[in-house]
Amino acid sequence: MAEIITAAQMANAVGIDPETFREALRDSDFPWHNPPDDWTVEIDSRQHEAMRTVLLIVLLKRKRSTG
Numbered sequence: 212m213a214e215i216i217t218a219a220q221m222a223n224a225v226g227i228d229p230e231t232f233r234e235a236l237r238d239s240d241f242p243w244h245n246p247p248d249d250w251t252v253e254i255d256s257r258q259h260e261a262m263r264t265v266l267l268i269v270l271l272k273r274k275r276s277t278g
Contacts, residue, residue: 221266
């Protein structure tokens with residue numbers, strides 16, 4: 212059985228506000244996400260990889276603004 216992860220879990224794991232992450236995900240306008248569905252995906256799926264990419268961008272933007 213595949214493991215599931217949420218946007219909030221991903222954000223909390225790296226110290227990002229979950230709402231900030233979800234906003235960035237919404238801005239990405241992924242065709243596979245249907246609002247108002249939760250941001251819940253299978254670990255290691257293509258959707259998970261896409262969310263990880265957005266999370267990395269959020270982290271890099273935060274680093275630039277504080278560093």
